[in-house]
Amino acid sequence: MLDIVIIGAGPAGLTAAIYAKRAEKSVLVLEAMNYGGQIINTPDIENYPVNAHISGFEFASRLYEQAKALGAEVVFEKAVDIIDEGNLKKVVTNANLYECKAVIIATGSENRKLGVEGEDVLVGRGISYCATCDGAFYRKKTVCVVGGGNTALEDALYLSDIAEKVYLIHRRDSFRGEETTTNKLKKKSNVEFVYNSVVTKLNAEKRLKSIEVTDKEGKVREIETNGLFVAIGRIPETQNFAKLVKVDESGYVIAGENCRTDVKGIFVAGDNRVKDVRQLVTATADGAVAATEAVKYIGTL
Amino acid sequence: MIKISQDNFEEEVLNSPVPVIADFNADWCGPCKMLKPVLEEIESERSDVKFVSINIDDEDLIAEDYEVFSIPCLIAFKGGKEVARSVGLKPKAAIESFIGEI
Ligand SMILES: Cc1cc2nc3c(=O)[nH]c(=O)nc-3n(C[C@H](O)[C@H](O)[C@H](O)COP(=O)(O)OP(=O)(O)OC[C@H]3O[C@@H](n4cnc5c(N)ncnc54)[C@H](O)[C@@H]3O)c2cc1C
Numbered sequence: 001m002l003d004i005v006i007i008g009a010g011p012a013g014l015t016a017a018i019y020a021k022r023a024e025k026s027v028l029v030l031e032a033m034n035y036g037g038q039i040i041n042t043p044d045i046e047n048y049p050v051n052a053h054i055s056g057f058e059f060a061s062r063l064y065e066q067a068k069a070l071g072a073e074v075v076f077e078k079a080v081d082i083i084d085e086g087n088l089k090k091v092v093t094n095a096n097l098y099e100c101k102a103v104i105i106a107t108g109s110e111n112r113k114l115g116v117e118g119e120d121v122l123v124g125r126g127i128s129y130c131a132t133c134d135g136a137f138y139r140k141k142t143v144c145v146v147g148g149g150n151t152a153l154e155d156a157l158y159l160s161d162i163a164e165k166v167y168l169i170h171r172r173d174s175f176r177g178e179e180t181t182t183n184k185l186k187k188k189s190n191v192e193f194v195y196n197s198v199v200t201k202l203n204a205e206k207r208l209k210s211i212e213v214t215d216k217e218g219k220v221r222e223i224e225t226n227g228l229f230v231a232i233g234r235i236p237e238t239q240n241f242a243k244l245v246k247v248d249e250s251g252y253v254i255a256g257e258n259c260r261t262d263v264k265g266i267f268v269a270g271d272n273r274v275k276d277v278r279q280l281v282t283a284t285a286d287g288a289v290a291a292t293e294a295v296k297y298i299g300t301l
Numbered sequence: 302m303i304k305i306s307q308d309n310f311e312e313e314v315l316n317s318p319v320p321v322i323a324d325f326n327a328d329w330c331g332p333c334k335m336l337k338p339v340l341e342e343i344e345s346e347r348s349d350v351k352f353v354s355i356n357i358d359d360e361d362l363i364a365e366d367y368e369v370f371s372i373p374c375l376i377a378f379k380g381g382k383e384v385a386r387s388v389g390l391k392p393k394a395a396i397e398s399f400i401g402e403i
Contacts, residue, residue, distance in 0.1 A: 034390055040331035057331035076392055124371035124388025133330070137370045207368055227370065 002026050002100040004294050005091045007079040008237075010037025011280050012270025013106035014063045015287025016294075017072035023295045028100070029067070030093055032078035036060020037108050038271075039280060041130055048280050059280070079107075080240050084263055087301050101301060102294040105241055105253060105261075106269040106287065109234040109278070114146065118202045126208025127228050131155035138163045138227045144211060145169065146199055147231035150177040155231050157181060160188045167223055169194040169213055197221070199228070236272040248274055259290035267294050302344060302354040310363055313353060315381040320403055321351045325367075325374040327358050332390035333373040339393050340375075343400065350400060377403040 004020050006013045009031035020027045034040065042056040051059075068074065077093035082103055091098045111129040113119055119127060128134040131145070135158055143163045145156040148170040154177075156168045168185065173195045175182050185191050194213060200220070201212035210224045236251045245261040245268070246254045252275075253268040255261050261268050269286035271278045302324065303313055314321050324340055326333035344352040357364040357372060367376060367383065377385040377400070387399045 033392060034332070034335050036331075036335070040335055040390075043329045043331065055329075055331060057334045060331070060335075124374060124386075125368070126370060128371055133332075134371045136327075137364075207370070 001088070002028050002098060003298055004028075004102045004104060004291070005030065005089070005098050005100040006104045006106055007091065008032075008037065008106035008108055008270070009035040009064070009074055010106060010108045010270060010283065011039060011059075011063065012108070012283040012287040012290075013037075013104065014067045014072075015284040016104050016106060016269055016291040017067040017074075017287075018070055019288050019291035020295060021067070021070035021072050023291070025295060025298065027072045028098060029072055029074040030077050030079050030091070030098075031074060032076070034060075035064045035074060041133055043132065045280065082241055082244055082266065084244060084266065087265070089265060101298050102265045102267065104259075104267045104269055104287075104290045104294060105238070105245070105272065106290070107237040107241075108271045108283075109236045111230065112233045112235050114199055114230055114232065116199055116202055118204060122202060122204055122208050122228075125206065126204065126226060127202075127230065129230050131158050131229050131231070134227070134229075135159050135162050140164045141226040142224065143167070143227040143229060144199075144223060144225045145229045145231055147233070148172055148175045148177065149231070149233060150181065151233075152231035153177040153181040153185060155229050156191060157185055157188075159229065160185070160191050163227075164190060166191045167194050167225065168192070169197055169199060171198050172196065194221075194223075202228070234271070238272050257289065259286055259293055265294075265297055267297075302341065302352045305353045305355045305363070306360055307362060310355075310360075313351075314378050317351055317378070319349060319351050320384075321353060321378040322400060323376045323378060324352065324354050325357050325364060325369045325372050325376065326354060327356060327372055330372050336373045336390050336396075339396060342393070343397060347400075375399065379403060 003025035006029045009029050039056040077095045081092040083090040142165045144167040146169045160166045196216045197213040200214040203210045255268045259267045267290040269290035270283040375387040
């Protein structure tokens with residue numbers, strides 16, 4: 001039987017693996033996609049202590065190598081369920097079943113989708129969830145950004161320097177994001193605000209051609225556009241575990257700074273936990289705490 | 302993986318006797334760097350498909366011609382024509398099944 005199974009090889013999961021291995025526990029890390037998690041999408045991290053600049057790819061690779069060198073095993077399988085039998089936990093993946101003493105859920109979060117028909121097939125054909133990743137493809141073109149938080153505002157600002165025209169579509173008439181960014185945007189001559197509106201239709205011919213937005217009064221407006229950047233937040237990847245551990249109304253696992261869930265022996269770490277700041281430094285901190293707590297828990301068995 | 306430019310695109314991709322998997326990527330793209338070793342691994346396992354690499358910053362005209370708007374993007378060519386594409390970083394098994402279907 002393994003000591004600890006960690007679900008997710010993002011910054012939280014891999015840091016947990018480092019701490020657990022250094023405490024001489026046997027560790028298996030399960031990863032559904034790629035090691036490193038979301039951070040591989042960013043070309044430059046400027047706020048992680050010690051390194052003034054590091055790319056997301058390099059951050060992820062170095063963290064992965066560090067965990068591997070300490071003996072953590074990483075397998076590329078998706079965890080679909082956890083079965084709690086008290087002192088014994090079973091983690092079910094799409095390929096195997098692993099028995100262990102403690103589990104750390106470090107599954108992070110994923111982009112929230114618009115939920116409009118055709119969205120999935122148009123990803124990479126006009127629809128994007130990452131302005132810094134795909135913005136460069138829209139030089140001198142027309143783009144729309146959907147959302148009202150900081151990410152949407154920053155995406156719109158970033159794109160306004162690249163694209164010819166930027167529409168910022170928001171379902172309310174004021175923004176939740178920072179006022180300074182909002183003010184910068186208002187000064188841009190190529191940014192048009194579309195308030196009180198939601199995207200209701202995507203028109204495509206092989207690729208996105210236009211979108212339809214519907215306002216509060218039910219009035220429909222068609223906007224011709226080459227790109228649609230969706231920035232309406234992220235959702236925690238906790239669907240598979242929400243029937244076992246307590247989550248809040250948005251799906252974030254409920255646990256305090258000690259990363260303990262309401263189920264003994266099951267811990268949570270990273271962006272999928274209820275918290276205020278979702279960043280690398282808080283994800284890695286969670287990883288350290290969750291692993292330490294898991295080691296402590298195993299000591300009591 | 303052969304590096305593709307305007308000069309050899311026709312010869313290596315469009316006129317290739319075997320199907321081609323073209324990997325559109327860029328130096329600043331982290332997911333592309335993650336995908337590369339996976340592609341190289343599959344390349345070493347298969348001789349019936351040719352793998353090529355296209356840097357979208359150097360070869361923006363090719364990227365524009367094929368309407369690549371997000372990377373990593375894999376385009377499968379057969380007989381000089383695009384027959385399928387896969388956008389985004391995916392695990393090895395998913396890439397293998399994408400290649401298997403062409
Ligand atoms: C574009 C972008 C730029 C960012 N820039 C910064 C920055 O500059 N500085 C900063 O501090 N933060 C930044 N962040 C935020 C930072 O990336 C996150 O806070 C951090 O990655 C959270 O780590 P995590 O391990 O909790 O989750 P994630 O990074 O989301 O990792 C979770 C991992 O779990 C895997 N997983 C999910 N479900 C399962 C399952 N069922 N089975 C197996 N594996 C599963 C996922 O595939 C993923 O690899 C940025 C985020 C984005 C998207």
